[in-house]
Amino acid sequence: MLLVAVGALCVSPAWAEQGSDPGLIGIRLMDAPATRRGDPRARIYIVDHLSPGSTIRRRVQLTSTSAHPQRLQLYPGAADVRKHRFVFAPDRAGNELTKWVKFDRSTVELPAHGSAIVKATIKVPRTAWRGERYGVLWAEAEPAAGRGNVKIVNRVGVRMYLDIGAGGEPPTDFRIEQLIAMRGVDGRPQFRAVVHNSGQRAVDMSGTLRLTEGPGGLSAGPFQVDQGISLPPGGRGRVVVPLDTRLPDGPWRASLSLASGSTQRSADDTITFPKAGEAPVVKLTGILGTSVAMTPRNGALAAGGVAVVLMVGFAVFRRFRANRFRANK
Template sequence: MIAGAAVAVPASPTPASAADTPVTVQVSSGTLDISVPAGPVNLGTVGVSGSPQSVSSQLGNVTVTDGRGGTAGWTATASAVDFTGPQSISVSAAGSSSYITPAASVSGTANVTSSDLTPLYPPGPVQVATGVNGINSATWNPTIHLTIPANAPAGTQLDDHPLRLLRPRTSLPQKRKPQSPVPRFFSLAVLLATALAVATSTASATSLVSDPVQRPNPPDAVGIRLVDVPADLIKDPRARQYIVDSLKPGVTVKRRIEVSNKSADALHVAVYPGAADIRRGSFVGAAGNTGNELTTWIKPGQLVLDIPAHSRARDTVAIAIPKDAAPGERYGVVWAQVSGRDLGSGITLVSRTGIRLYLSVGGNNPPRARFTVDDMTAGRDARGRAVVHAKVHNTGGRALDLTGALKMSQVSGSISAGPYPIDSGKSLAPGQSTSVNVIVTDQVTDGPWDVSLTLKSGLLEVTHEARITFPKGPGMASAVLSHPDRQSPLNWRIISASMALVLMLIATLAIIRPYRRSARGDDS
């Protein structure tokens, strides 16, 4: 940004002729990278035992460096593969393993929320950055827990191998001593992805990286957007960004998409469907070409698009619902992917961007979207900023993508504050609950305050109120129950009273009009 100051200069005669020379400056974006420990990480040594045993160790510092200089968030996703040896040790069974994620040390402007992953497979988010503004980074040191099954034979171990983007390579040593101690080495794949939040017309890129190296293309080189919107969902903002539909078994629909090449080079773009899930308040696309039931119903018209520099190409995605498809909502992503060259050590750079799919299969009465705000909690973070946490519960039959804002008014006085936006990227599947967080960016007193939280998902809008008091220092106050706004459009008492008033007016007019006609007849 160039700042200028006004300077007074003496007036001078206007020249006989003048011409302007346009001058532009371009600020190019950086990259989104991750660095992980080189390993191997030794989880310890245990002896042969007839009972299950637990081992754990810190993995080492993991650092995400976001040099893009924009406002798009990012998600760090972790996963692992089973140990192999005389007896395989699963990392996908319940209670078999966990990735304990501490709070990250953050620099720059970003709200980074940590979450544990238990078990270590399937992949799941461990750090989610929202409220990003400019260059930022986050560092954390996770702890890995692993349960060794009872009677695991001696010699079970895992050689160290270079980190793979999607799946680490594992192998066994050629020689093993039967009664030797059991060293355990753990190879962890950490996948870094920008959030699947979509801008007004173009889905943001989801870039997977596994090493802090430069990409062959800028992170936003490929864009994708939805061209077609169902007529009955034309007013739904979610349907303009994502493929959102409710279909009957046996129906086939087609949606057109547009893939754009924003780079200065021609790109070879692969188009394919991938699995997705909603976990811990986030919509998470599965790693690689992982599929699910929904992906077997999806077929792109062209699996590969060769797009010249600074050009666009369109494709058609067909979704065919089997006649015997069970009712329920399913999630997926239509990906546009560019693969870079192999940099050696088994690392391949992949950049992809996607459009979310929310597909509900049912009959003539599709499920409705509903949610409640159960309670609100006031607090202050380590920096002393006022924060409000609201617990939201999806009580309907469709997934939610929440947006909204909080307004505040002081109970004693005429001071009001806000609106303050909620943290972005919150998604909820039916039956799930999550905490929606609001950071009050102004300095406010402890209160008490009357707060009004308005949340939206598509065409659904709900407002809840509560009276809260912020603590004097860092920490959380007790949760307070919230209630629907008295002026909420869903207040049926007001709706009923209004309808009754309208009916009374209609009845009054029906009585007056014959009387007035009769009166005119008598006068004449």
């Protein structure tokens, strides 16, 4: 029988003997564009709009609360907005943006409980094509040689959302398109909304739902959106607000407000949670400023209506063409 040892037989992490707390490795962005004073995202991420050929510099402070000296590797890493998430590329995989980023030092030795400031320079080439690029400035801590053979490497970073293009900054905007009151498979009420990123910058959204004007004048909330989502320009995604079983079915006045940085959008409508096993009611909002309730029956009716309108239109068109033809003759 083969014995495959994954590491040795000890399961405790290496720092277990060293003491309880391994300490933390931290990163902190120190500069933000002066033009983005009101944008909370620009305080924690590098969010900017640059014209080709320009250069920006950002300082980053690295800190360590570890009782041991730490050696940090600094490098830019690729990232993408995919599947409603900001996804980091593994290891040191790069993209176009990472080629433009240089740190003034590639490694930093932090003494115990020490800190250091490093500078990152982002130089956009003149030939850069317009569009938004994503990346992360990583500070990766190398583990000291320990007894284990599986290294646990931790890295912490500052996200970059850089839009390249001449002229002014493209707009950040998103729309809440559908409000859906439904029940999950376990019978718990759920509130969902479909969000469309109608701007030209990526958005990271989260927000709250408030239910008011309920049965007996009840109000409930604010309920927090389950997970924030990130959407690329033009992307569509769904936010979910899980709710409690004891919540009455309604009708409620639901108002969902979502925010990405300083951009806030909200939608409200009257909703009723369906009985268990019933089809959900979809509210379409923001289409020509109206809100339409879609139920299965309603949907069939609407589809029928559209079909009738199309058929009538086609008949009129044919009639018209025939008349003109006759007149020309």
